[in-house]
Amino acid sequence: MYKQSSIHSSAGTSHGSSRSxxxxxxxxxxxxxxxxxxxMFPSLPRTITAWLVVxxxxIQIVVHLKFFLHLDTAEEQRWNLIALIFSAVIILLLVxxxxxxxxxxxxxxxxx
Structure with missing residues (x-):
């Protein structure tokens, strides 16, 4: 039937399957x-709509990090995750x- 396989890079990290x-x-x-x-079809108060959009x-950022950039708490992704968190903290501080x-x-x- 449908075979799910993960593509691995030369570093051994998984790049996910087609299903992922x-x-x-x-x-x-x-x-x-x-x-x-x-x-487009406002049915909630503006403040609630704004907070829902945010x-x-x-949530969409998390989905992109997980499914497309394959960032998770795996050992081989630890430094990438630390760099991402550091960058996010710096950006939040600056803004x-x-x-x-x-x-x-x-x-x-x-x-x-």
């Missing part, structure tokens, strides 16, 4: 269509602190 890619693709399409429908976006600085400048400009 298909599941990832279907989840990605679903996680794209739901926020699109929520925005939450589904975060968060920039927003904090801009808000502080905005509030100081209104006070004078």
């Amino acid at each position: 890619y298909l599941v990832g693709f279907m989840l990605s399409v679903l996680l794209t269509l739901i926020p699109f429908a929520l925005v 939450a589904l976006g975060v 968060g602190l920039s927003l904090w600085i801009m808000d502080s400048i905005h509030n100081n400009m209104l006070a004078h």
Whole structure:
């Protein structure tokens, strides 16, 4: 019948099967269509819709990391996962602190 095989690189890491890619693709399409429908046909309050879109976006990032980039807690992926987490922390710090600085400048400009 249908033989599932994983393709391995020269480093021995798995690149997933066709079924894995298909599941990832279907989840990605679903996680794209739901926020699109929520925005195009508004039935919820705007704040709830915005938070749902953000939450589904975060879930989609996890789906992409798992099914397409094959990042998991396996031993051979440990350094890639650490690099990803480090990069995410740096980006969050840069964006968060920039927003904090801009808000502080905005509030100081209104006070004078």
